[in-house]
Amino acid sequence: MTSVTAPGITAGRLSADALAEAFGDLHAPLDPHEVRVAADRCYFCYDAPCVTACPTDIDIPLFIRQIATGTPEAAARTIFEQNILGGMCARVCPTEDLCEGACVRELAEGKPVEIGRLQRHATDTLMARQGHPFTRAPATGKRIAVVGAGPAGLSCAHRLAMLGHDVTIHEARPKPGGLNEYGIAAYKSTDDFAAREAAWLMQIGGIAIQTGSALGDGLTVDGLVADFDAVFLAVGLGGVNALGAAGDDHASVNDAVNFIADLRQAGDLADIAVGRHVVVIGGGMTAVDAAVQSKLLGAESVTIAYRRDRDRMGASRYEQDLAASHGVRIMFNVQPHAIHDGEIELEYTADTGTGLSGTGETIRLSADQVFRAIGQTLTTDGGLTIADRKIAVTGAGRTTRTGVWAGGDCAQGGDDLTVTAVAQGRDAAMDIHAALVGDA
Amino acid sequence: MADLTTDFVGIKSPNPFWLASAPPTDKEYNVRRAFDAGWGGVVWKTLGAEGPPVVNVNGPRYGVIHGADRRVLGINNIELITDRPLEVNLEEMARVKADYPDRALIASIMVPCEEQAWRDILSRVQETNADGIELNFGCPHGMAERGMGSAVGQVPEYIEMVVRWCKAYYDRPVIVKLTPNITDIRKPAQAAKNGGADAVSLINTINSITSVDLDMMAPQPTIDGKGTHGGYCGPAVKPIAMNMVAEIARDPATYGMPISGIGGIGTWRDAAEFMALGCGNVQVCTAAMTYGFKIVAEMKSGLSQWMDEKGYASTADFVGMAVPNVTDWQYLNLNYVAKAQIDQDKCISCGRCYAACEDTSHQAIAMSPDRTFSVIDEECVACNLCVDVCPVDDCITMIAMTPGSIDPRTGKEVLKEYANWTTHPNNPGAVAAE
Numbered sequence: 001m002t003s004v005t006a007p008g009i010t011a012g013r014l015s016a017d018a019l020a021e022a023f024g025d026l027h028a029p030l031d032p033h034e035v036r037v038a039a040d041r042c043y044f045c046y047d048a049p050c051v052t053a054c055p056t057d058i059d060i061p062l063f064i065r066q067i068a069t070g071t072p073e074a075a076a077r078t079i080f081e082q083n084i085l086g087g088m089c090a091r092v093c094p095t096e097d098l099c100e101g102a103c104v105r106e107l108a109e110g111k112p113v114e115i116g117r118l119q120r121h122a123t124d125t126l127m128a129r130q131g132h133p134f135t136r137a138p139a140t141g142k143r144i145a146v147v148g149a150g151p152a153g154l155s156c157a158h159r160l161a162m163l164g165h166d167v168t169i170h171e172a173r174p175k176p177g178g179l180n181e182y183g184i185a186a187y188k189s190t191d192d193f194a195a196r197e198a199a200w201l202m203q204i205g206g207i208a209i210q211t212g213s214a215l216g217d218g219l220t221v222d223g224l225v226a227d228f229d230a231v232f233l234a235v236g237l238g239g240v241n242a243l244g245a246a247g248d249d250h251a252s253v254n255d256a257v258n259f260i261a262d263l264r265q266a267g268d269l270a271d272i273a274v275g276r277h278v279v280v281i282g283g284g285m286t287a288v289d290a291a292v293q294s295k296l297l298g299a300e301s302v303t304i305a306y307r308r309d310r311d312r313m314g315a316s317r318y319e320q321d322l323a324a325s326h327g328v329r330i331m332f333n334v335q336p337h338a339i340h341d342g343e344i345e346l347e348y349t350a351d352t353g354t355g356l357s358g359t360g361e362t363i364r365l366s367a368d369q370v371f372r373a374i375g376q377t378l379t380t381d382g383g384l385t386i387a388d389r390k391i392a393v394t395g396a397g398r399t400t401r402t403g404v405w406a407g408g409d410c411a412q413g414g415d416d417l418t419v420t421a422v423a424q425g426r427d428a429a430m431d432i433h434a435a436l437v438g439d440a
Numbered sequence: 441m442a443d444l445t446t447d448f449v450g451i452k453s454p455n456p457f458w459l460a461s462a463p464p465t466d467k468e469y470n471v472r473r474a475f476d477a478g479w480g481g482v483v484w485k486t487l488g489a490e491g492p493p494v495v496n497v498n499g500p501r502y503g504v505i506h507g508a509d510r511r512v513l514g515i516n517n518i519e520l521i522t523d524r525p526l527e528v529n530l531e532e533m534a535r536v537k538a539d540y541p542d543r544a545l546i547a548s549i550m551v552p553c554e555e556q557a558w559r560d561i562l563s564r565v566q567e568t569n570a571d572g573i574e575l576n577f578g579c580p581h582g583m584a585e586r587g588m589g590s591a592v593g594q595v596p597e598y599i600e601m602v603v604r605w606c607k608a609y610y611d612r613p614v615i616v617k618l619t620p621n622i623t624d625i626r627k628p629a630q631a632a633k634n635g636g637a638d639a640v641s642l643i644n645t646i647n648s649i650t651s652v653d654l655d656m657m658a659p660q661p662t663i664d665g666k667g668t669h670g671g672y673c674g675p676a677v678k679p680i681a682m683n684m685v686a687e688i689a690r691d692p693a694t695y696g697m698p699i700s701g702i703g704g705i706g707t708w709r710d711a712a713e714f715m716a717l718g719c720g721n722v723q724v725c726t727a728a729m730t731y732g733f734k735i736v737a738e739m740k741s742g743l744s745q746w747m748d749e750k751g752y753a754s755t756a757d758f759v760g761m762a763v764p765n766v767t768d769w770q771y772l773n774l775n776y777v778a779k780a781q782i783d784q785d786k787c788i789s790c791g792r793c794y795a796a797c798e799d800t801s802h803q804a805i806a807m808s809p810d811r812t813f814s815v816i817d818e819e820c821v822a823c824n825l826c827v828d829v830c831p832v833d834d835c836i837t838m839i840a841m842t843p844g845s846i847d848p849r850t851g852k853e854v855l856k857e858y859a860n861w862t863t864h865p866n867n868p869g870a871v872a873a874e
Contacts (some may be wrong), residue, residue, distance in 0.1 A: 108831075
């Protein structure tokens with residue numbers, strides 16, 4: 001074993017025990033007493049603000065009341081009817097910006113009802129005790145292709161299967177789950193939850209999945225349109241934006257999403273190499289996930305360098321505080337200027353009113369490893385109309401091409417959140433269903 | 441600093457807070473702890489006749505109703521009177537009284553309705569130097585099946601008869617503890633007074649089944665698959681108790697009769713409310729069983745602070761002050777008009793007032809797209825439900841309309857004059873006002 005002060009990029013900075021503890025559940029499941037206390041705090045608001053704030057419109061007061069009255073399985077059903085990935089959303093949703101941020105007890109006392117953790121209690125309970133809670137409607141004979149097995153694709157596929165359609169998912173990666181499986185911090189999805197959830201979801205039946213199958217690789221939108229009754233594209237954003245600084249191709253520079261994916265897929269965290277001094281460029285959730293996990297792997301210093309001020313940062317205040325609590329330093333108003341051996345040179349920025357520009361003043365930080373986390377890009381447009389650098393959609397994910405829907409991060413609109421993707425997949429499925437069989 | 445010293449039918453205690461006859465007062469150890477904690481008096485757990493003591497079940501004795509966060513709202517019990525030998529209890533009572541001469545010590549008694557049985561035990565109790573006795577005519581479970589407890593309290597003639605015996609064979613104050621398991625609480629109170637009782641105390645517990653075990657299909661507490669009704673107490677019974685207290689306090693036949701208030705008292709405020717309705721002191725059980733004896737510290741400091749704020753030098757200054765304001769429905773002023781008002785600064789936009797009013801009342805609350813809730817005066821009948829369901833104190837209040845203004849609901853002027861149902865034109869039996 002090496003140590004936190006070992007130079008360069010190296011694996012095994014911490015002991016196996018230290019790693020296991022560091023990467024444990026960010027929020028441990030509530031125990032039965034905590035569940036009771038947390039559930040009792042819900043006021044059962046009318047037309048509750050938490051529901052309005054939930055992209056999937058889960059009836060939160062109802063499910064909490066179901067928990068409080070000893071029927072967490074019924075609560076889970078309330079959740080899953082709206083959000084089949086309610087288990088993962090309970091773990092990764094930025095609840096502080098969504099349901100819990102809207103909770104009237106946040107306004108009243110600064111302490112919202114712990115909706116996320118209660119949701120986890122309900123969904124964990126059902127997933128542990130029962131098989132799949134839904135059954136399929138009579139077969140419609142319709143066949144739908146879903147491209148991408150991330151949250152949007154899985155959500156869409158499940159809803160379509162439930163409605164009686166047959167679904168084929170094409171997934172480029174070896175495993176389903178998308179960012180749930182490859183793109184979020186390990187401490188938010190412990191015990192292989194993303195894979196278990198995908199397998200549980202598939203129990204509905206009627207969903208075939210072809211992994212290692214990506215658009216472009218002999219798979220085309222034209223071909224899918226010809227072979228299926230409808231197509232749902234949920235391919236995500238496969239590309240990573242470049243730094244645009246001298247040294248972008250330096251050996252120390254890597255994509256944060258690759259680091260996170262490698263970490264998630266690692267059989268042993270001690271195999272993941274991390275720098276002694278790490279700098280993450282960016283300001284979103286991916287930047288925080290990469291920074292915090294670098295620290296958890298044993299990096300001595302980790303800095304997030306964000307080019308704008310705190311208010312503009314994509315990561316929520318909760319995520320920023322989480323990073324800070326792990327010893328990650330967050331620098332605002334700095335952008336990469338040049339990458340040197342063992343160092344990064346950052347330039348301070350200022351908002352001139354017409355845009356952001358460098359002030360000319362620079363600062364050098366030790367950096368054995370630099371992660372790019374400045375946003376992802378669409379890598380394939382499938383020949384569809386593009387708007388805002390994403391697939392243009394209207395309504396419930398209708399693209400400009402008849403018979404083709406799109407949702408999740410690859411589609412226009414949304415907040416690039418798991419929960420938004422789930423909502424879009426579900427709504428597209430309902431729209432596809434209506435288009436194929438009418439309202440009957 | 442207000443003087444909490446209380447003189448209740450000649451029994452002095454340093455404060456009006458007594459522990460009721462119940463499990464907390466079953467033996468010397470508990471009572472000493474209670475006095476050390478500051479309780480003004482104790483009514484010892486009910487004594488039975490000499491001989492083999494009663495037995496209790498060996499399974500659960502208590503059932504419970506919880507509010508949010510498992511707050512105890514009500515407890516029911518199927519415990520009987522003391523199951524320890526009479527001699528042991530009497531010895532302990534004498535010792536405790538000798539060691540705590542400034543505290544009130546009352547013997548609660550339940551023996552069969554036979555004159556000799558009462559005569560026998562009264563002479564024994566006399567020797568303990570207890571300050572008085574309380575006749576347990578209230579317990580509704582177990583002993584009632586044997587013709588004691590509430591079985592006596594439900595027959596005014598028996599009450600009067602036993603009280604007369606007690607007054608004949610015992611020279612200290614006699615308090616009669618009443619059962620609420622009766623249609624008209626005034627009748628047993630009148631009987632107690634007719635028999636010469638010095639005071640009544642109420643309420644004893646209410647017949648109840650707290651819950652049903654849906655696996656065993658049996659009431660709880662469950663003893664080997666069966667359950668029985670028990671006596672209900674705690675915060676949940678306070679409204680029932682206060683009504684009964686008020687009924688006795690304002691009944692011309694018992695007006696002025698000393699009352700010891702019992703039923704869901706857990707805070708100084710509960711106590712002050714009972715006392716305002718005519719109770720010279722109060723007795724507490726469930727709150728002590730829930731939180732321990734220490735609660736009396738809050739009760740003393742709270743009552744004292746409130747009395748100072750109000751300018752009451754002693755408890756006698758406010759005992760019974762609310763009694764004149766307890767009246768019959770028919771005398772309520774029908775010309776009084778109020779409207780709900782929502783304090784927008786305090787509102788947390790939960791919308792419970794809206795749900796309650798819209799679904800179950802008068803559709804008198806409007807909800808805007810940005811979740812601002814406001815009262816529609818044209819519809820508001822001032823029912824108070826919104827106030828009751830609002831989770832924030834004083835966020836919604838009832839504001840009386842000024843006489844001379846127009847009630848938007850009826851379009852009529854709010855009249856200054858008092859007018860009640862007895863003279864209302866809709867009342868077939870109305871008496872024309874002069």
